[in-house]
């Protein structure tokens with residue numbers, strides 16, 4: 001197959017590993033910086049230009065869209081879809097997963113376990129908002145944060161109120177969440193490919209840190225999921241319409257709760273912790289599916 005990896009940098013670990021896996025399995029692979037793709041929209045034959053040439057003949061793309069480039073990145077993925085190229089994750093599903101609120105709304109509709117979460121526009125409603133999640137301590141999150149930046153633990157009602165006011169004063173969209181204390185600074189990253197969990201790790205935040213993100217100094221170890229955790233992860237990816245997803249769970253007193261679903265989950269931490277060749281699992285998924293009639297997004301929100 002001819003495969004394009006859409007990534008800003010060929011030297012990133014995940015990009016390198018995906019490229020290696022494609023080559024190892026005998027595919028013709030190219031890393032394409034999606035920010036340098038340009039498109040002719042007003043033509044009957046959708047096309048993409050890159051470095052002065054038409055991108056042609058691709059069977060599949062693996063989008064690795066950076067969190068800060070969702071708008072342009074998904075437009076490029078969409079253009080590939082218009083050209084009937086199979087994509088590991090569809091553009092709509094990527095956009096959907098980038099908004100934590102939208103993600104929680106969709107998961108809640110299907111009865112997936114979630115931390116109790118609240119959302120409001122006006123600072124006049126702060127009291128009610130804090131009430132929804134049962135008071136302090138609580139977690140406040142920027143809707144489009146990533147790598148743990150923009151996630152704050154407010155220990156008291158007063159702290160919560162002032163942080164919410166400060167964020168809203170900057171016009172930031174936030175959600176407020178019950179603090180799952182019993183998770184003890186750890187979460188589970190379940191790597192889902194094509195409806196199966198192919199690898200799972202437990203991430204533990206550093207001492208005194210409630211955020212387990214590896215970018216915040218967390219450490220990772222391989223873990224065996226319970227059947228309930230496994231099925232929650234698989235269902236969450238499916239609800240989001242993602243074929244490749246990093247589903248993050250917390251172990252709460254009321255069972256596994258989903259915190260978020262990532263559409264470009266990193267490979268480095270999970271491959272190191274589990275020794276699973278996750279990159280090849282993604283390529284094998286493309287081999288199985290890229291030739292089938294195109295999977296069209298069915299979530300429609």
Ligand code: ADP
Nearest residue numbers: 115139145146147148149177178179180211212
């Ligand atoms: P990001 O997209 O920045 O990674 P997350 O929502 O995944 O944001 O939160 C970052 C980390 O903070 C999580 O991995 C988890 O360890 C911790 N965390 C987030 N929400 C909660 C919560 N409601 N209760 C306990 N810990 C939480």
Ligand code: MG
Nearest residue numbers: 147148248260
């Ligand atoms: Mg996270």
